Amino acid sequence: MSDSNLNEDVEEELSLCPSTLAALQEFYAEREEREKLEKSVLDNEILFDENWQLSQFWYDDETIKKLTKGAIRSTENNARIALVSCPTLYKSVKNVCGDREVTLFEYDQRFRAFGSDYVPYDYNDPLNFPHKLIESYDLVIADPPFLSEECLTKTASTIKSLTKGKILICTGAVMKELAEKLLNVTKCKFEPSHRNNLANEFWCYSNFEFDKALK
Missing domain, CATH: 1.20.5 (Single alpha-helices involved in coiled-coils or other helix-helix interfaces)
Structure with a gap:
């Protein structure tokens, strides 16, 4: 040849x-x-509208600013932050996170746009996420989509599985006793607000001094 x-x-x-x-x-x-x-x-060129069928109610700009500030000040520069069912926080936290890793656990498939930072999540199957993520987040911020005992209980299971320590949860005032019982959290002075005014009163609860991080 x-x-x-x-x-x-x-x-x-x-x-x-x-x-x-x-x-x-x-x-x-x-x-x-x-x-x-x-x-x-x-770059804020794409905005997602609320999907009320999924019980989505976006935070107003001031709430996003405060929650982002608190998240960054409550964690070290190489920390990992999990956002559970609160997609409107992602862009703000991501843009100022430094070397922190930010992961969004969210049911709405539109947020696949966040790439590898997105993890499909359904509170009805609260532990259905990669095993390697168990107890790997320094801070977990969660906003259960529904004001019900079932939703909060299942979301709490997710939170406890993901966190290495710090927890911040935003939910209705009516869920106070259950949140305290399930997650050993207490009410913060800071109260979240939404772009579209809601009839239900919303509070933040944490197992650390979140209000101090806002000063």
Whole structure:
């Protein structure tokens, strides 16, 4: 066999078949599109509307600012922060997090736009997340979507499984006794507000001195 024929055989073996090449090109195109979408989300070019069927009620700007400030001041620069069912906090915390790792646990599939920081989450299956994430977060911030004993109890199970220590939960005033019982938290002076005024009174509860972080 001549050298030219050998080279042709090698080139043929190294080249990709059309279907493989097409799949590879599609993968790179999807990755590029996903990266563009993630950047657009973080740059506030894409905004998500509330989905009331999912009981979504976004925080107002001042609440987002305060919760973000408290989260950053309550953790070290290399900490890990979990956001459970509170997607409107993600962009704000992510933009100022430094070397902190921020993970959003959320049912709404639209937030897949956050890429690898997004973990699909359904409070009805509270422990259905990667095992490696158990007790790996320095701070867990949660906002159970429904004001019900069932929802809070299941979300509390998630919180206790994820946290290494600090817990901050935003929920209705009517859930005070149950929140204290399940998570050993106490009411904060700071009270969250929403863009669309809600009939229910909302409070924050924590197992550490969250109010101090806001001063």
